[in-house]
């Protein structure tokens with residue numbers, strides 16, 4: 119898990135020109151002329167974030183609806199920071215939607231912050247995540263500071279406990295063969311023999327033996 123993002127995306131001269139020519143207000147973010155820039159941003163930030171959401175730290179998917187470019191300081195209020203490199207991080211759509219346009223600053227700003235002091239939430243570039251939030255069992259979030267608690271509240275990270283419970287429920291309902299095949303991936307050599315034997319019993323049933 120990346121505790122914080124070490125370096126932001128670096129826009130090329132050509133990309134800066136596209137932004138300068140085509141970005142007039144925050145709703146322009148959705149214009150197709152920025153698609154290539156967004157793809158490059160995602161490609162650059164994925165490894166820097168170890169492919170995890172900057173707020174919940176869960177793994178990001180690769181499909182179009184499984185990863186968002188998140189504006190840490192909302193672009194609706196601070197549109198001049200829409201393409202500020204340190205205002206851009208990757209999040210899961212769930213965290214992005216829940217956080218939405220809620221305020222994240224103690225005081226209004228004119229220039230982009232250089233540290234996390236004025237931020238009410240964990241800033242992915244300025245704050246070490248593990249100093250503010252501890253994750254138990256992959257889905258239970260404990261705030262270790264006021265920033266941690268505020269991040270949990272704004273992104274509704276408590277929602278993920280339910281996701282985990284549903285996942286476990288679905289797994290327990292899956293077929294015995296699917297369960298055995300999934301167990302095989304993490305089994306020791308001795309356990310593998312037992313699982314393969316159990317799989318044999320199941321497949322024999324299908325053969326009518």
Ligand SMILES: [Zn+2]
Pocket residue numbers: 171172173174175176209210211212213214
């Ligand atoms: Zn998330």
